[in-house]
Amino acid sequence: MTTLANRLKGGTTFTTPDKANDLRGLTPESWDCIDCGVNTAPGFPNRIEAEKEMAIRGEVTMPVTNECEIYTVRDSVWEKAGLKPMSGCLCIGCLEKRIGRQLTPMDFDDHELNAVPATPRLLSRQQRRRKPKTKMMVRFRA
Numbered sequence: 001m002t003t004l005a006n007r008l009k010g011g012t013t014f015t016t017p018d019k020a021n022d023l024r025g026l027t028p029e030s031w032d033c034i035d036c037g038v039n040t041a042p043g044f045p046n047r048i049e050a051e052k053e054m055a056i057r058g059e060v061t062m063p064v065t066n067e068c069e070i071y072t073v074r075d076s077v078w079e080k081a082g083l084k085p086m087s088g089c090l091c092i093g094c095l096e097k098r099i100g101r102q103l104t105p106m107d108f109d110d111h112e113l114n115a116v117p118a119t120p121r122l123l124s125r126q127q128r129r130r131k132p133k134t135k136m137m138v139r140f141r142a
């Protein structure tokens with residue numbers, strides 16, 4: 001898997017240093033919840049669509065809004081849900097159903113995606129100190 005070099009600048013930018021337009025392992029194949037099918041990132045392209053846009057424009061920009069449930073959790077939580085890294089997306093409700101309890105702030109790691117806009121449900125689980133913006137751009141750049 002490619003190591004991500006990321007930086008904050010008018011949103012969050014992830015660069016792909018060695019694989020150019022190849023986003024495998026960097027973005028999910030689809031943003032649909034693998035259990036209930038709800039789109040966890042409305043407005044985001046899937047991996048194939050994102051790679052096509054990167055091939056044309058050198059980057060792909062995705063709007064994160066308060067309709068999104070984009071997050072990362074500690075490996076132990078994801079493993080308890082029966083999943084491997086980058087094996088798909090789960091909405092918060094389906095992740096909680098799989099692990100048999102409500103998520104707490106300790107379940108989330110310090111990845112910067114845990115600071116982007118999110119649904120009220122996700123924000124309530126993370127109990128963030130700083131309230132996020134309602135919209136922010138996440139960008140992949142080759």
Ligand SMILES: [Zn+2]
Pocket residue numbers: 033034035036037038090091092093094095
């Ligand atoms: Zn779901």
